[in-house]
Amino acid sequence: DGGITQSPKYLFRKEGQNVTLSCEQNLNHDAMYWYRQDPGQGLRLIYYSQIVNDFQKGDIAEGYSVSREKKESFPLTVTSAQKNPTAFYLCASSIGSRSHTFGSGTRLTVV
């Protein structure tokens, strides 16, 4: 079945560490996105990529980095520069002007 797979489901990070969240899709979608979700805040766009080897900053890109070396993969790195990384992270993809298909999310907690 086609879909988006995010891993891990739960991730714990120590202060000062970088961590990478995985996102893989087999929908043959061109565009991929990363959103951050905090309680009562809705979803906020971190980065998006319309095509391989190209990506753009969203509304809250500071402290995050991404890469898009393959069409199927769009990993997100949460760097030590992100001062408040505890959140639920959602990856999505889309094709053309159609709506997003979301993954099941990764919950990141700083310990």
Place this chain on the structure above:
Amino acid sequence: GENVEQHPSTLSVQEGDSAVIKCTYSDSASNYFPWYKQELGKGPQLIIDIRSNVGEKKDQRIAVTLNKTAKHFSLHITETQPEDSAVYFCAARYSGGGADGLTFGKGTHLIIQP
């Protein structure tokens, strides 16, 4: 940039009654308005969407209306059932160019009382 306001933040209705969630947007260039349902611990799932050349769209118990002049759109759920309990998000996007991200409202927690 786009700004989307969503109300109410929490909505409690009796099973079988109707529920209405309202959103307003700021960018008149936005032309695509999806609605998502999110269950606890899961990613959002698209339930219905509407484009700016249409005023209303219906899918069984769910309908969405769009007023471009007033820049607001609403989700209507009729004959609510316990499985409708979830958080609902509206979103807006200009889709005339590249595949930019969606701007989301802050969500409505819908509670269906038995």
